[in-house]
Amino acid sequence: MPELAEVELARRQWAACHGDTIIDVNVHNKARIYRDCPSAALGILKGKILRSSHAHGKRMLFTFAPELHLEVHLGMSGKLSTAPPNYSEQKHDHLIVYTAKAALIFNDYRMFGRVMLHDCANPWADLPPQPQDSKFSLIHVRKLIKRHPKKPLKALLLDQNACPGIGNWMADEICWRLGIHPGIATGTLEAKKLRKEIRFVTFGSLKHVADKNSKASSDGFAPGSYVANVPPKNWLFQHRWKKGGICPKCKTTLARDTIASRTTAWCPNCQF
CATH class of the missing domain: 3.20.190.10 (MutM-like, N-terminal)
Incomplete structure:
Protein backbone atom coordinates (compact mmCIF):
# COMPACT_ATOMS: atom_id res chain seq x y z
CA MET A 1 0.00 0.00 0.00
CA ASP A 119 -18.52 20.56 2.11
CA CYS A 120 -16.90 22.13 5.16
CA ALA A 121 -14.00 24.52 5.66
CA ASN A 122 -11.52 22.11 7.28
CA PRO A 123 -12.47 18.44 6.97
CA TRP A 124 -9.13 17.34 8.45
CA ALA A 125 -9.24 19.48 11.57
CA ASP A 126 -9.29 16.49 13.92
CA LEU A 127 -6.56 14.39 12.29
CA PRO A 128 -3.49 13.53 14.40
CA PRO A 129 -0.12 15.15 13.64
CA GLN A 130 2.07 13.56 10.96
CA PRO A 131 5.64 12.53 11.83
CA GLN A 132 7.02 15.47 9.81
CA ASP A 133 4.83 18.01 11.63
CA SER A 134 6.13 20.20 14.45
CA LYS A 135 3.28 18.91 16.63
CA PHE A 136 4.81 15.42 16.42
CA SER A 137 6.87 16.49 19.41
CA LEU A 138 8.77 14.61 22.07
CA ILE A 139 5.84 15.17 24.41
CA HIS A 140 3.49 13.72 21.79
CA VAL A 141 5.65 10.59 21.39
CA ARG A 142 5.89 10.13 25.14
CA LYS A 143 2.08 10.21 25.29
CA LEU A 144 1.87 7.57 22.54
CA ILE A 145 4.21 5.27 24.47
CA LYS A 146 2.31 5.81 27.70
CA ARG A 147 -1.02 5.17 25.96
CA HIS A 148 0.13 1.93 24.29
CA PRO A 149 2.77 0.36 26.58
CA LYS A 150 2.02 -3.26 25.63
CA LYS A 151 1.58 -2.68 21.91
CA PRO A 152 4.33 -4.14 19.70
CA LEU A 153 6.55 -1.44 18.23
CA LYS A 154 5.59 -2.28 14.66
CA ALA A 155 1.90 -2.19 15.51
CA LEU A 156 2.31 1.30 16.97
CA LEU A 157 4.17 2.51 13.87
CA LEU A 158 1.43 1.12 11.61
CA ASP A 159 -1.35 2.71 13.68
CA GLN A 160 -2.60 5.59 11.51
CA ASN A 161 -3.92 7.38 14.58
CA ALA A 162 -0.40 7.37 16.03
CA CYS A 163 1.91 7.66 13.01
CA PRO A 164 -0.13 8.77 9.96
CA GLY A 165 1.42 7.72 6.68
CA ILE A 166 3.84 5.12 8.00
CA GLY A 167 3.31 1.73 6.38
CA ASN A 168 5.07 -1.60 6.22
CA TRP A 169 8.42 -0.70 4.67
CA MET A 170 8.81 2.52 6.68
CA ALA A 171 7.99 0.68 9.91
CA ASP A 172 10.63 -1.98 9.20
CA GLU A 173 13.14 0.74 8.36
CA ILE A 174 12.50 2.55 11.66
CA CYS A 175 12.81 -0.65 13.72
CA TRP A 176 16.06 -1.55 11.94
CA ARG A 177 17.58 1.87 12.55
CA LEU A 178 16.60 1.68 16.21
CA GLY A 179 18.28 -1.72 16.48
CA ILE A 180 15.11 -3.06 18.08
CA HIS A 181 13.05 -6.14 17.24
CA PRO A 182 9.72 -5.03 15.70
CA GLY A 183 7.76 -7.14 18.18
CA ILE A 184 9.12 -5.50 21.32
CA ALA A 185 6.61 -3.80 23.63
CA THR A 186 6.31 -0.06 23.06
CA GLY A 187 6.52 0.66 26.80
CA THR A 188 10.20 -0.33 26.84
CA LEU A 189 11.21 2.33 24.30
CA GLU A 190 12.98 5.64 24.80
CA ALA A 191 10.77 8.38 23.35
CA LYS A 192 13.63 10.61 22.17
CA LYS A 193 15.26 7.86 20.10
CA LEU A 194 11.94 6.67 18.70
CA ARG A 195 10.94 10.16 17.58
CA LYS A 196 14.38 10.76 16.04
CA GLU A 197 14.23 7.64 13.84
CA ILE A 198 10.58 8.11 12.90
CA ARG A 199 11.34 11.60 11.65
CA PHE A 200 14.60 10.56 9.97
CA VAL A 201 12.84 7.87 7.93
CA THR A 202 9.89 10.17 7.21
CA PHE A 203 11.97 13.04 5.87
CA GLY A 204 14.31 10.62 4.12
CA SER A 205 11.47 8.86 2.32
CA LEU A 206 10.06 12.19 1.17
CA LYS A 207 13.49 13.17 -0.14
CA HIS A 208 14.29 9.90 -1.93
CA VAL A 209 10.79 9.02 -3.21
CA ALA A 210 8.71 12.20 -3.55
CA ASP A 211 11.45 14.71 -4.39
CA LYS A 212 13.64 12.58 -6.67
CA ASN A 213 10.85 11.18 -8.86
CA SER A 214 8.45 12.91 -11.19
CA LYS A 215 5.95 10.04 -11.26
CA ALA A 216 5.29 6.48 -10.18
CA SER A 217 5.75 3.55 -12.53
CA SER A 218 2.94 2.48 -14.84
CA ASP A 219 1.88 -0.04 -12.18
CA GLY A 220 1.66 2.47 -9.37
CA PHE A 221 3.76 1.61 -6.31
CA ALA A 222 3.92 -2.18 -6.46
CA PRO A 223 7.12 -3.56 -4.85
CA GLY A 224 8.23 -5.08 -8.13
CA SER A 225 7.44 -1.94 -10.13
CA TYR A 226 8.08 1.03 -7.92
CA VAL A 227 9.78 4.29 -8.88
CA ALA A 228 13.00 5.04 -10.72
CA ASN A 229 14.75 6.52 -7.69
CA VAL A 230 14.55 4.75 -4.33
CA PRO A 231 16.22 5.08 -0.92
CA PRO A 232 19.96 4.21 -1.06
CA LYS A 233 21.51 0.80 -0.48
CA ASN A 234 22.50 1.66 3.08
CA TRP A 235 18.78 1.68 3.90
CA LEU A 236 16.94 -1.54 4.71
CA PHE A 237 14.48 -0.65 1.94
CA GLN A 238 16.47 -2.21 -0.90
CA HIS A 239 17.04 -5.49 0.97
CA ARG A 240 13.75 -6.30 2.70
CA TRP A 241 11.39 -7.22 -0.12
CA LYS A 242 12.41 -10.82 -0.85
CA LYS A 243 13.69 -13.80 1.10
CA GLY A 244 17.48 -13.93 1.19
CA GLY A 245 17.96 -10.19 1.66
CA ILE A 246 20.89 -9.16 3.82
CA CYS A 247 21.36 -6.50 6.48
CA PRO A 248 23.14 -3.47 5.01
CA LYS A 249 25.12 -3.09 8.26
CA CYS A 250 26.36 -6.56 9.16
CA LYS A 251 25.49 -8.64 6.04
CA THR A 252 23.46 -11.13 8.10
CA THR A 253 20.54 -12.73 6.24
CA LEU A 254 17.34 -10.96 7.23
CA ALA A 255 14.70 -12.82 9.22
CA ARG A 256 11.09 -12.70 8.06
CA ASP A 257 7.83 -13.34 9.88
CA THR A 258 4.35 -11.89 10.38
CA ILE A 259 4.23 -9.17 13.03
CA ALA A 260 1.27 -6.86 13.53
CA SER A 261 -0.47 -8.82 10.76
CA ARG A 262 2.15 -7.71 8.21
CA THR A 263 5.12 -9.45 6.61
CA THR A 264 8.11 -8.11 8.52
CA ALA A 265 11.85 -8.17 7.83
CA TRP A 266 14.54 -7.54 10.44
CA CYS A 267 18.16 -8.35 11.19
CA PRO A 268 18.49 -11.06 13.88
CA ASN A 269 22.02 -9.82 14.61
CA CYS A 270 21.37 -6.07 14.88
CA GLN A 271 17.82 -6.05 16.25
CA PHE A 272 16.93 -7.59 19.59
Missing part, protein backbone atom coordinates in the same frame (compact mmCIF):
# COMPACT_ATOMS: atom_id res chain seq x y z
CA PRO A 2 1.35 3.46 -0.82
CA GLU A 3 2.87 5.13 2.22
CA LEU A 4 3.50 8.74 3.17
CA ALA A 5 6.09 9.58 0.50
CA GLU A 6 4.31 7.70 -2.28
CA VAL A 7 1.08 9.51 -1.48
CA GLU A 8 2.87 12.85 -1.62
CA LEU A 9 4.34 11.91 -5.01
CA ALA A 10 0.84 10.97 -6.21
CA ARG A 11 -0.58 14.28 -4.98
CA ARG A 12 2.02 16.19 -6.98
CA GLN A 13 0.72 14.60 -10.19
CA TRP A 14 -2.59 16.45 -9.95
CA ALA A 15 -1.04 19.47 -8.24
CA ALA A 16 0.50 20.40 -11.59
CA CYS A 17 -3.00 21.55 -12.55
CA HIS A 18 -3.53 23.98 -9.68
CA GLY A 19 -5.34 27.03 -11.04
CA ASP A 20 -7.05 25.13 -13.87
CA THR A 21 -10.82 25.07 -14.33
CA ILE A 22 -12.61 21.72 -14.46
CA ILE A 23 -14.52 21.42 -17.72
CA ASP A 24 -15.78 17.84 -17.40
CA VAL A 25 -15.89 14.90 -14.99
CA ASN A 26 -16.03 11.26 -16.07
CA VAL A 27 -16.97 8.64 -13.44
CA HIS A 28 -17.65 4.92 -13.33
CA ASN A 29 -21.00 4.88 -11.55
CA LYS A 30 -20.68 1.42 -10.01
CA ALA A 31 -16.98 1.46 -9.09
CA ARG A 32 -16.28 0.63 -5.43
CA ILE A 33 -14.18 3.76 -5.02
CA TYR A 34 -17.51 5.62 -4.65
CA ARG A 35 -18.71 3.61 -1.67
CA ASP A 36 -18.44 6.73 0.54
CA CYS A 37 -19.78 9.19 -2.02
CA PRO A 38 -22.32 8.81 -4.86
CA SER A 39 -20.41 9.08 -8.11
CA ALA A 40 -22.95 11.53 -9.52
CA ALA A 41 -22.10 14.00 -6.76
CA LEU A 42 -18.69 14.63 -8.34
CA GLY A 43 -20.47 16.55 -11.10
CA ILE A 44 -20.34 19.52 -8.73
CA LEU A 45 -16.65 19.89 -9.62
CA LYS A 46 -17.49 20.97 -13.17
CA GLY A 47 -16.78 24.65 -13.60
CA LYS A 48 -14.75 24.83 -10.39
CA ILE A 49 -11.05 25.73 -10.15
CA LEU A 50 -8.55 23.31 -8.60
CA ARG A 51 -7.12 25.79 -6.11
CA SER A 52 -4.77 23.76 -3.91
CA SER A 53 -4.00 20.33 -2.51
CA HIS A 54 -2.18 18.67 0.31
CA ALA A 55 -1.58 15.23 1.75
CA HIS A 56 -1.95 13.86 5.23
CA GLY A 57 -0.61 10.40 5.92
CA LYS A 58 -2.12 8.10 3.30
CA ARG A 59 -4.81 10.51 2.08
CA MET A 60 -4.97 13.54 -0.20
CA LEU A 61 -7.26 16.56 -0.29
CA PHE A 62 -7.88 18.61 -3.42
CA THR A 63 -9.58 21.95 -2.77
CA PHE A 64 -11.95 23.59 -5.28
CA ALA A 65 -13.58 26.18 -3.02
CA PRO A 66 -13.34 27.18 0.66
CA GLU A 67 -15.98 24.54 1.47
CA LEU A 68 -15.56 22.06 -1.38
CA HIS A 69 -12.85 19.42 -1.22
CA LEU A 70 -12.24 16.08 -2.93
CA GLU A 71 -10.53 13.52 -0.70
CA VAL A 72 -8.68 10.64 -2.36
CA HIS A 73 -7.30 7.43 -0.87
CA LEU A 74 -5.17 5.22 -3.11
CA GLY A 75 -5.89 1.99 -1.25
CA MET A 76 -3.67 -0.92 -2.30
CA SER A 77 -3.33 -0.27 -6.01
CA GLY A 78 -4.68 3.19 -6.82
CA LYS A 79 -2.63 5.74 -8.72
CA LEU A 80 -3.04 9.32 -9.85
CA SER A 81 -1.68 10.54 -13.16
CA THR A 82 -2.19 13.22 -15.79
CA ALA A 83 -2.49 12.99 -19.56
CA PRO A 84 -3.23 15.32 -22.50
CA PRO A 85 -6.77 16.76 -22.52
CA ASN A 86 -7.83 14.49 -25.41
CA TYR A 87 -7.16 11.42 -23.25
CA SER A 88 -9.58 8.51 -23.72
CA GLU A 89 -10.66 6.32 -20.83
CA GLN A 90 -8.56 3.22 -20.24
CA LYS A 91 -9.24 0.02 -18.32
CA HIS A 92 -9.58 0.59 -14.55
CA ASP A 93 -9.91 4.38 -14.91
CA HIS A 94 -12.69 5.15 -12.43
CA LEU A 95 -12.41 8.93 -12.28
CA ILE A 96 -11.17 11.36 -14.93
CA VAL A 97 -11.30 15.10 -14.29
CA TYR A 98 -10.73 17.17 -17.42
CA THR A 99 -9.28 20.67 -17.71
CA ALA A 100 -8.40 22.54 -20.90
CA LYS A 101 -4.77 21.53 -20.41
CA ALA A 102 -4.90 17.99 -19.03
CA ALA A 103 -6.86 14.96 -17.89
CA LEU A 104 -6.48 14.06 -14.20
CA ILE A 105 -6.87 10.30 -13.81
CA PHE A 106 -7.57 8.02 -10.85
CA ASN A 107 -6.91 4.42 -11.86
CA ASP A 108 -7.40 1.51 -9.45
CA TYR A 109 -7.59 -2.05 -10.71
CA ARG A 110 -8.35 -3.56 -7.28
CA MET A 111 -10.72 -0.74 -6.24
CA PHE A 112 -9.60 -0.64 -2.60
CA GLY A 113 -9.12 3.12 -3.03
CA ARG A 114 -11.88 5.61 -2.40
CA VAL A 115 -12.98 9.18 -3.03
CA MET A 116 -15.30 11.43 -1.08
CA LEU A 117 -16.50 15.03 -1.12
CA HIS A 118 -16.37 17.42 1.85
Whole structure:
Protein backbone atom coordinates (compact mmCIF):
# COMPACT_ATOMS: atom_id res chain seq x y z
CA MET A 1 0.00 0.00 0.00
CA PRO A 2 1.35 3.46 -0.82
CA GLU A 3 2.87 5.13 2.22
CA LEU A 4 3.50 8.74 3.17
CA ALA A 5 6.09 9.58 0.50
CA GLU A 6 4.31 7.70 -2.28
CA VAL A 7 1.08 9.51 -1.48
CA GLU A 8 2.87 12.85 -1.62
CA LEU A 9 4.34 11.91 -5.01
CA ALA A 10 0.84 10.97 -6.21
CA ARG A 11 -0.58 14.28 -4.98
CA ARG A 12 2.02 16.19 -6.98
CA GLN A 13 0.72 14.60 -10.19
CA TRP A 14 -2.59 16.45 -9.95
CA ALA A 15 -1.04 19.47 -8.24
CA ALA A 16 0.50 20.40 -11.59
CA CYS A 17 -3.00 21.55 -12.55
CA HIS A 18 -3.53 23.98 -9.68
CA GLY A 19 -5.34 27.03 -11.04
CA ASP A 20 -7.05 25.13 -13.87
CA THR A 21 -10.82 25.07 -14.33
CA ILE A 22 -12.61 21.72 -14.46
CA ILE A 23 -14.52 21.42 -17.72
CA ASP A 24 -15.78 17.84 -17.40
CA VAL A 25 -15.89 14.90 -14.99
CA ASN A 26 -16.03 11.26 -16.07
CA VAL A 27 -16.97 8.64 -13.44
CA HIS A 28 -17.65 4.92 -13.33
CA ASN A 29 -21.00 4.88 -11.55
CA LYS A 30 -20.68 1.42 -10.01
CA ALA A 31 -16.98 1.46 -9.09
CA ARG A 32 -16.28 0.63 -5.43
CA ILE A 33 -14.18 3.76 -5.02
CA TYR A 34 -17.51 5.62 -4.65
CA ARG A 35 -18.71 3.61 -1.67
CA ASP A 36 -18.44 6.73 0.54
CA CYS A 37 -19.78 9.19 -2.02
CA PRO A 38 -22.32 8.81 -4.86
CA SER A 39 -20.41 9.08 -8.11
CA ALA A 40 -22.95 11.53 -9.52
CA ALA A 41 -22.10 14.00 -6.76
CA LEU A 42 -18.69 14.63 -8.34
CA GLY A 43 -20.47 16.55 -11.10
CA ILE A 44 -20.34 19.52 -8.73
CA LEU A 45 -16.65 19.89 -9.62
CA LYS A 46 -17.49 20.97 -13.17
CA GLY A 47 -16.78 24.65 -13.60
CA LYS A 48 -14.75 24.83 -10.39
CA ILE A 49 -11.05 25.73 -10.15
CA LEU A 50 -8.55 23.31 -8.60
CA ARG A 51 -7.12 25.79 -6.11
CA SER A 52 -4.77 23.76 -3.91
CA SER A 53 -4.00 20.33 -2.51
CA HIS A 54 -2.18 18.67 0.31
CA ALA A 55 -1.58 15.23 1.75
CA HIS A 56 -1.95 13.86 5.23
CA GLY A 57 -0.61 10.40 5.92
CA LYS A 58 -2.12 8.10 3.30
CA ARG A 59 -4.81 10.51 2.08
CA MET A 60 -4.97 13.54 -0.20
CA LEU A 61 -7.26 16.56 -0.29
CA PHE A 62 -7.88 18.61 -3.42
CA THR A 63 -9.58 21.95 -2.77
CA PHE A 64 -11.95 23.59 -5.28
CA ALA A 65 -13.58 26.18 -3.02
CA PRO A 66 -13.34 27.18 0.66
CA GLU A 67 -15.98 24.54 1.47
CA LEU A 68 -15.56 22.06 -1.38
CA HIS A 69 -12.85 19.42 -1.22
CA LEU A 70 -12.24 16.08 -2.93
CA GLU A 71 -10.53 13.52 -0.70
CA VAL A 72 -8.68 10.64 -2.36
CA HIS A 73 -7.30 7.43 -0.87
CA LEU A 74 -5.17 5.22 -3.11
CA GLY A 75 -5.89 1.99 -1.25
CA MET A 76 -3.67 -0.92 -2.30
CA SER A 77 -3.33 -0.27 -6.01
CA GLY A 78 -4.68 3.19 -6.82
CA LYS A 79 -2.63 5.74 -8.72
CA LEU A 80 -3.04 9.32 -9.85
CA SER A 81 -1.68 10.54 -13.16
CA THR A 82 -2.19 13.22 -15.79
CA ALA A 83 -2.49 12.99 -19.56
CA PRO A 84 -3.23 15.32 -22.50
CA PRO A 85 -6.77 16.76 -22.52
CA ASN A 86 -7.83 14.49 -25.41
CA TYR A 87 -7.16 11.42 -23.25
CA SER A 88 -9.58 8.51 -23.72
CA GLU A 89 -10.66 6.32 -20.83
CA GLN A 90 -8.56 3.22 -20.24
CA LYS A 91 -9.24 0.02 -18.32
CA HIS A 92 -9.58 0.59 -14.55
CA ASP A 93 -9.91 4.38 -14.91
CA HIS A 94 -12.69 5.15 -12.43
CA LEU A 95 -12.41 8.93 -12.28
CA ILE A 96 -11.17 11.36 -14.93
CA VAL A 97 -11.30 15.10 -14.29
CA TYR A 98 -10.73 17.17 -17.42
CA THR A 99 -9.28 20.67 -17.71
CA ALA A 100 -8.40 22.54 -20.90
CA LYS A 101 -4.77 21.53 -20.41
CA ALA A 102 -4.90 17.99 -19.03
CA ALA A 103 -6.86 14.96 -17.89
CA LEU A 104 -6.48 14.06 -14.20
CA ILE A 105 -6.87 10.30 -13.81
CA PHE A 106 -7.57 8.02 -10.85
CA ASN A 107 -6.91 4.42 -11.86
CA ASP A 108 -7.40 1.51 -9.45
CA TYR A 109 -7.59 -2.05 -10.71
CA ARG A 110 -8.35 -3.56 -7.28
CA MET A 111 -10.72 -0.74 -6.24
CA PHE A 112 -9.60 -0.64 -2.60
CA GLY A 113 -9.12 3.12 -3.03
CA ARG A 114 -11.88 5.61 -2.40
CA VAL A 115 -12.98 9.18 -3.03
CA MET A 116 -15.30 11.43 -1.08
CA LEU A 117 -16.50 15.03 -1.12
CA HIS A 118 -16.37 17.42 1.85
CA ASP A 119 -18.52 20.56 2.11
CA CYS A 120 -16.90 22.13 5.16
CA ALA A 121 -14.00 24.52 5.66
CA ASN A 122 -11.52 22.11 7.28
CA PRO A 123 -12.47 18.44 6.97
CA TRP A 124 -9.13 17.34 8.45
CA ALA A 125 -9.24 19.48 11.57
CA ASP A 126 -9.29 16.49 13.92
CA LEU A 127 -6.56 14.39 12.29
CA PRO A 128 -3.49 13.53 14.40
CA PRO A 129 -0.12 15.15 13.64
CA GLN A 130 2.07 13.56 10.96
CA PRO A 131 5.64 12.53 11.83
CA GLN A 132 7.02 15.47 9.81
CA ASP A 133 4.83 18.01 11.63
CA SER A 134 6.13 20.20 14.45
CA LYS A 135 3.28 18.91 16.63
CA PHE A 136 4.81 15.42 16.42
CA SER A 137 6.87 16.49 19.41
CA LEU A 138 8.77 14.61 22.07
CA ILE A 139 5.84 15.17 24.41
CA HIS A 140 3.49 13.72 21.79
CA VAL A 141 5.65 10.59 21.39
CA ARG A 142 5.89 10.13 25.14
CA LYS A 143 2.08 10.21 25.29
CA LEU A 144 1.87 7.57 22.54
CA ILE A 145 4.21 5.27 24.47
CA LYS A 146 2.31 5.81 27.70
CA ARG A 147 -1.02 5.17 25.96
CA HIS A 148 0.13 1.93 24.29
CA PRO A 149 2.77 0.36 26.58
CA LYS A 150 2.02 -3.26 25.63
CA LYS A 151 1.58 -2.68 21.91
CA PRO A 152 4.33 -4.14 19.70
CA LEU A 153 6.55 -1.44 18.23
CA LYS A 154 5.59 -2.28 14.66
CA ALA A 155 1.90 -2.19 15.51
CA LEU A 156 2.31 1.30 16.97
CA LEU A 157 4.17 2.51 13.87
CA LEU A 158 1.43 1.12 11.61
CA ASP A 159 -1.35 2.71 13.68
CA GLN A 160 -2.60 5.59 11.51
CA ASN A 161 -3.92 7.38 14.58
CA ALA A 162 -0.40 7.37 16.03
CA CYS A 163 1.91 7.66 13.01
CA PRO A 164 -0.13 8.77 9.96
CA GLY A 165 1.42 7.72 6.68
CA ILE A 166 3.84 5.12 8.00
CA GLY A 167 3.31 1.73 6.38
CA ASN A 168 5.07 -1.60 6.22
CA TRP A 169 8.42 -0.70 4.67
CA MET A 170 8.81 2.52 6.68
CA ALA A 171 7.99 0.68 9.91
CA ASP A 172 10.63 -1.98 9.20
CA GLU A 173 13.14 0.74 8.36
CA ILE A 174 12.50 2.55 11.66
CA CYS A 175 12.81 -0.65 13.72
CA TRP A 176 16.06 -1.55 11.94
CA ARG A 177 17.58 1.87 12.55
CA LEU A 178 16.60 1.68 16.21
CA GLY A 179 18.28 -1.72 16.48
CA ILE A 180 15.11 -3.06 18.08
CA HIS A 181 13.05 -6.14 17.24
CA PRO A 182 9.72 -5.03 15.70
CA GLY A 183 7.76 -7.14 18.18
CA ILE A 184 9.12 -5.50 21.32
CA ALA A 185 6.61 -3.80 23.63
CA THR A 186 6.31 -0.06 23.06
CA GLY A 187 6.52 0.66 26.80
CA THR A 188 10.20 -0.33 26.84
CA LEU A 189 11.21 2.33 24.30
CA GLU A 190 12.98 5.64 24.80
CA ALA A 191 10.77 8.38 23.35
CA LYS A 192 13.63 10.61 22.17
CA LYS A 193 15.26 7.86 20.10
CA LEU A 194 11.94 6.67 18.70
CA ARG A 195 10.94 10.16 17.58
CA LYS A 196 14.38 10.76 16.04
CA GLU A 197 14.23 7.64 13.84
CA ILE A 198 10.58 8.11 12.90
CA ARG A 199 11.34 11.60 11.65
CA PHE A 200 14.60 10.56 9.97
CA VAL A 201 12.84 7.87 7.93
CA THR A 202 9.89 10.17 7.21
CA PHE A 203 11.97 13.04 5.87
CA GLY A 204 14.31 10.62 4.12
CA SER A 205 11.47 8.86 2.32
CA LEU A 206 10.06 12.19 1.17
CA LYS A 207 13.49 13.17 -0.14
CA HIS A 208 14.29 9.90 -1.93
CA VAL A 209 10.79 9.02 -3.21
CA ALA A 210 8.71 12.20 -3.55
CA ASP A 211 11.45 14.71 -4.39
CA LYS A 212 13.64 12.58 -6.67
CA ASN A 213 10.85 11.18 -8.86
CA SER A 214 8.45 12.91 -11.19
CA LYS A 215 5.95 10.04 -11.26
CA ALA A 216 5.29 6.48 -10.18
CA SER A 217 5.75 3.55 -12.53
CA SER A 218 2.94 2.48 -14.84
CA ASP A 219 1.88 -0.04 -12.18
CA GLY A 220 1.66 2.47 -9.37
CA PHE A 221 3.76 1.61 -6.31
CA ALA A 222 3.92 -2.18 -6.46
CA PRO A 223 7.12 -3.56 -4.85
CA GLY A 224 8.23 -5.08 -8.13
CA SER A 225 7.44 -1.94 -10.13
CA TYR A 226 8.08 1.03 -7.92
CA VAL A 227 9.78 4.29 -8.88
CA ALA A 228 13.00 5.04 -10.72
CA ASN A 229 14.75 6.52 -7.69
CA VAL A 230 14.55 4.75 -4.33
CA PRO A 231 16.22 5.08 -0.92
CA PRO A 232 19.96 4.21 -1.06
CA LYS A 233 21.51 0.80 -0.48
CA ASN A 234 22.50 1.66 3.08
CA TRP A 235 18.78 1.68 3.90
CA LEU A 236 16.94 -1.54 4.71
CA PHE A 237 14.48 -0.65 1.94
CA GLN A 238 16.47 -2.21 -0.90
CA HIS A 239 17.04 -5.49 0.97
CA ARG A 240 13.75 -6.30 2.70
CA TRP A 241 11.39 -7.22 -0.12
CA LYS A 242 12.41 -10.82 -0.85
CA LYS A 243 13.69 -13.80 1.10
CA GLY A 244 17.48 -13.93 1.19
CA GLY A 245 17.96 -10.19 1.66
CA ILE A 246 20.89 -9.16 3.82
CA CYS A 247 21.36 -6.50 6.48
CA PRO A 248 23.14 -3.47 5.01
CA LYS A 249 25.12 -3.09 8.26
CA CYS A 250 26.36 -6.56 9.16
CA LYS A 251 25.49 -8.64 6.04
CA THR A 252 23.46 -11.13 8.10
CA THR A 253 20.54 -12.73 6.24
CA LEU A 254 17.34 -10.96 7.23
CA ALA A 255 14.70 -12.82 9.22
CA ARG A 256 11.09 -12.70 8.06
CA ASP A 257 7.83 -13.34 9.88
CA THR A 258 4.35 -11.89 10.38
CA ILE A 259 4.23 -9.17 13.03
CA ALA A 260 1.27 -6.86 13.53
CA SER A 261 -0.47 -8.82 10.76
CA ARG A 262 2.15 -7.71 8.21
CA THR A 263 5.12 -9.45 6.61
CA THR A 264 8.11 -8.11 8.52
CA ALA A 265 11.85 -8.17 7.83
CA TRP A 266 14.54 -7.54 10.44
CA CYS A 267 18.16 -8.35 11.19
CA PRO A 268 18.49 -11.06 13.88
CA ASN A 269 22.02 -9.82 14.61
CA CYS A 270 21.37 -6.07 14.88
CA GLN A 271 17.82 -6.05 16.25
CA PHE A 272 16.93 -7.59 19.59
